[in-house]
Amino acid sequence: MDTIQFLSIEGRDYRQYNGEFKLDLKVSDDKNVNVIEGQNGAGKSNLLNAITLCFYDDETHIDDSVLEADPLVNLKRLDDLDPGDTATGYVSVKLGDEKPDYIFTREFTTAKQPDGSYSGSTGDLQLKQRIGEDMHDMDNANAQLNQILPTGVHEYFLFDGEQLDEFFEDGYSERVKEGILDVSHIELLNESLDHLEQVQSRLEKQSSEFEGNVGEAEAVYRAEKETLQDLKSDRDTAKTELEEARERRDELDKDLRQSSQEDVREKQLERERLRERLDDTQEDLNDAKQKAGSALATAGITVYNADALRFGLTKLEELEQQGELPPKIQDWFIDRLLERGKCICGEDLDNETRKENLQHLQKEVADIEDENIDGKIRIPDLLDEVDSQVQDLLDERTQVEELREKRGEIQGEIDDISAFLQQKDTIDAEDAAALEQQREEVNKRIEELSHKIGKLEREIEDQQDTVKEKKAEWETEMEKEDQHQILLRRVQFVEEAREEVKTIRTNILDQVRSETEDRLEEYFNELIWKDESYEIHLTENYEVEVQGPTAEKKLASLSAGERQILALAFMSALSRISGFSAPIVIDTPLGRISSKPRKRIAAQLPGYLEGRQVTLMMTDEEYTDDVAALLDGHIANEYELQYNDETTQVIPQ
Amino acid sequence: MSDTQQQQEFEKTDPSREIGVDPEKHPLYKELENNPNSPFYEEELVDIWLFTVGYGRQHSEREPLPGNKKWMLRMTSLDDDEEWIVKSIAIEETGTTDVLQDGKQIFTIAQEYANSGIELVHEEVTDTDSDSISELTSDVVRTHRSQNE
Numbered sequence: 001m002d003t004i005q006f007l008s009i010e011g012r013d014y015r016q017y018n019g020e021f022k023l024d025l026k027v028s029d030d031k032n033v034n035v036i037e038g039q040n041g042a043g044k045s046n047l048l049n050a051i052t053l054c055f056y057d058d059e060t061h062i063d064d065s066v067l068e069a070d071p072l073v074n075l076k077r078l079d080d081l082d083p084g085d086t087a088t089g090y091v092s093v094k095l096g097d098e099k100p101d102y103i104f105t106r107e108f109t110t111a112k113q114p115d116g117s118y119s120g121s122t123g124d125l126q127l128k129q130r131i132g133e134d135m136h137d138m139d140n141a142n143a144q145l146n147q148i149l150p151t152g153v154h155e156y157f158l159f160d161g162e163q164l165d166e167f168f169e170d171g172y173s174e175r176v177k178e179g180i181l182d183v184s185h186i187e188l189l190n191e192s193l194d195h196l197e198q199v200q201s202r203l204e205k206q207s208s209e210f211e212g213n214v215g216e217a218e219a220v221y222r223a224e225k226e227t228l229q230d231l232k233s234d235r236d237t238a239k240t241e242l243e244e245a246r247e248r249r250d251e252l253d254k255d256l257r258q259s260s261q262e263d264v265r266e267k268q269l270e271r272e273r274l275r276e277r278l279d280d281t282q283e284d285l286n287d288a289k290q291k292a293g294s295a296l297a298t299a300g301i302t303v304y305n306a307d308a309l310r311f312g313l314t315k316l317e318e319l320e321q322q323g324e325l326p327p328k329i330q331d332w333f334i335d336r337l338l339e340r341g342k343c344i345c346g347e348d349l350d351n352e353t354r355k356e357n358l359q360h361l362q363k364e365v366a367d368i369e370d371e372n373i374d375g376k377i378r379i380p381d382l383l384d385e386v387d388s389q390v391q392d393l394l395d396e397r398t399q400v401e402e403l404r405e406k407r408g409e410i411q412g413e414i415d416d417i418s419a420f421l422q423q424k425d426t427i428d429a430e431d432a433a434a435l436e437q438q439r440e441e442v443n444k445r446i447e448e449l450s451h452k453i454g455k456l457e458r459e460i461e462d463q464q465d466t467v468k469e470k471k472a473e474w475e476t477e478m479e480k481e482d483q484h485q486i487l488l489r490r491v492q493f494v495e496e497a498r499e500e501v502k503t504i505r506t507n508i509l510d511q512v513r514s515e516t517e518d519r520l521e522e523y524f525n526e527l528i529w530k531d532e533s534y535e536i537h538l539t540e541n542y543e544v545e546v547q548g549p550t551a552e553k554k555l556a557s558l559s560a561g562e563r564q565i566l567a568l569a570f571m572s573a574l575s576r577i578s579g580f581s582a583p584i585v586i587d588t589p590l591g592r593i594s595s596k597p598r599k600r601i602a603a604q605l606p607g608y609l610e611g612r613q614v615t616l617m618m619t620d621e622e623y624t625d626d627v628a629a630l631l632d633g634h635i636a637n638e639y640e641l642q643y644n645d646e647t648t649q650v651i652p653q
Numbered sequence: 654m655s656d657t658q659q660q661q662e663f664e665k666t667d668p669s670r671e672i673g674v675d676p677e678k679h680p681l682y683k684e685l686e687n688n689p690n691s692p693f694y695e696e697e698l699v700d701i702w703l704f705t706v707g708y709g710r711q712h713s714e715r716e717p718l719p720g721n722k723k724w725m726l727r728m729t730s731l732d733d734d735e736e737w738i739v740k741s742i743a744i745e746e747t748g749t750t751d752v753l754q755d756g757k758q759i760f761t762i763a764q765e766y767a768n769s770g771i772e773l774v775h776e777e778v779t780d781t782d783s784d785s786i787s788e789l790t791s792d793v794v795r796t797h798r799s800q801n802e
Binding site for chain 1: 680688691692694696700707734744746789793796797800
């Protein structure tokens with residue numbers, strides 16, 4: 001294997017790992033898979049956390065807030081401490097090809113407080129790097145790591161399979177977009193754009209001191225730009241707040257789902273099902289409204305002008321009756337007469353004058369009558385369509401009304417659930433009522449913020465037009481004086497440079513989006529257990545559309561397993577196109593997947609991650625005999641994590 | 654139709670290459686096109702314009718445009734059928750097919766109807782108290798019935 005791999009993960013006294021622990025993970029080309037098996041709670045996720053703690057000082061894969069508050073140093077070790085004492089542990093990851101080229105280490109310390117509680121801290125990232133045959137301490141650990149596995153893309157290499165199912169939940173397109181931005185390496189272009197924008201503003205501001213109207217025009221233009229900036233900043237703040245509110249609602253939903261009372265749990269699950277139906281209905285309603293809008297435009301245009309069309313037709317017919325609008329003489333008919341050299345009356349057309357007359361007639365017909373004749377033909381066709389257009393419009397409106405009614409009914413059921421939960425204010429259930437009350441408030445906030453963002457987006461669009469207009473006015477003033485030409489040219493040059501950089505950035509993003517789309521489709525079809533073939537489209541808005549053999553499958557209608565495979569395919573696509581051939585670690589890759597697809601994934605995964613080290617951490621339920629048999633030829637190292645007496649032992653298999 | 658209209662002489666002109674609107678009303682079109690709450694969300698701008706022409710004809714009067722028009726649509730956006738709608742409006746307005754040779758006049762008439770229509774349509778669409786799809790649909794159906802009575 002000529003790409004970099006994790007040669008080992010080792011450490012001391014990290015969470016449930018008491019004392020020293022080490023897992024050798026070196027793989028080869030044909031055996032590129034490590035398997036680490038352990039029951040829930042045995043410490044698999046914490047191995048992933050050990051890597052991210054070491055590299056980024058962050059335990060990315062902890063979702064349990066209680067555990068997060070726990071000390072980093074192993075509790076058994078801390079039991080031996082007296083209040084005021086401290087204990088230290090470390091995590092170390094060796095990276096390289098054959099021999100370690102880099103050893104990254106981070107120490108952590110936990111202090112036992114006099115009241116028995118703990119406080120902790122982590123040290124800086126340390127690096128030993130191979131130079132020749134020897135390992136040397138280096139100063140630039142973070143920079144070196146960023147070259148191997150940048151912070152922005154590490155989650156496409158080190159990820160939790162169980163969280164994959166959530167990847168395609170509400171707001172996923174933002175996550176898809178972020179992923180694509182992460183692997184596009186466009187930071188430099190963004191920095192260039194910021195820099196050029198500053199340079200342009202600085203240059204433009206130089207004109208504020210100019211005499212005449214230039215200074216004034218610059219001040220107006222600058223003020224409008226500042227307004228635009230304020231609007232964008234308000235929008236971004238609102239978006240962040242919206243994201244936070246949605247996360248809060250998810251947390252509240254989770255709490256209600258895990259309520260100690262069965263009826264609360266059931267109601268919450270029922271609400272989530274209704275929510276999905278509501279989303280589907282809303283989507284259908286949006287489609288229906290769009291169709292009704294088109295039908296309205298089509299019918300409206302014809303109906304509102306039908307009187308004029310009839311009048312116009314009457315006038316053209318009058319012309320015809322007056323002999324001013326001859327029947328349409330087909331060009332081909334005159335052509336044939338000319339070809340034959342004979343008129344239909346039998347006269348030869350050898351006489352030049354007759355021939356010229358006919359040619360002249362042909363030209364006249366084309367030039368004058370054609371147009372009016374065209375109207376005489378088109379207007380009746382247009383009028384013929386009115387009745388059916390009006391009927392289509394009525395049908396589409398009925399469809400909209402029915403879907404609105406359906407949406408209202410579903411919303412009513414959701415409201416009933418909400419009312420039920422809010423009334424659960426008996427002593428036993430007061431938590432449910434309080435949670436529901438909070439949820440209501442968060443929901444209102446989400447609605448307000450969504451509305452505010454929409455309004456700001458429209459204001460931004462208008463303000464962009466205003467800025468453009470004021471800029472043009474400033475430029476016009478600048479153009480008036482020869483002495484301002486040089487500054488104006490410089491501004492225009494910087495602006496052109498900005499446009500060029502923007503174009504490059506757009507092209508890169510389009511290319512990465514298109515590559516992601518191709519890989520996503522390829523991997524999804526390889527991994528999905530169905531024999532059907534799916535087309536996957538990644539839209540410009542970073543929305544994923546899955547087209548089955550007969551119909552489009554909405555993401556909400558995909559099963560949890562299908563969504564997980566889609567997310568797994570997406571992560572794999574990003575890690576593949578990121579340009580970093582870093583090792584991949586997946587915690588519980590097959591957690592929510594049933595037996596048939598599980599086998600398919602086990603069979604496919606080593607293949608399409610060929611040439612890379614893949615470390616899979618699985619429960620005994622995931623790592624079935626079938627899966628083990630399929631992975632068998634690819635496995636380089638296998639470990640079992642045994643958790644007894646609050647301590648994890650690493651047992652090589 | 655007045656005698657003046659009947660006797661009106663038309664110049665032979667080509668229409669402008671673009672359809673113009675009052676610059677102050679241009680954002681109203683953009684809102685009809687880009688606001689997800691508009692029944693014309695993501696419709697072709699040319700269709701929205703033609704709708705406002707018709708709506709203006711039925712519910713208002715021609716309203717001349719200011720001198721500084723904002724060019725909104727290329728004339729080529731109109732297909733042949735749509736062009737005949739615009740031409741028929743000009744024939745109806747002037748009472749004669751002679752207007753057909755005056756391309757500028759044909760489109761001036763339509764632009765002036767759109768100029769009054771856009772405000773009314775926009776008002777209807779942005780009126781939060783009414784359901785604009787239903788209201789506009791009812792209006793189209795009513796107009797259709799009255800024309801067939």
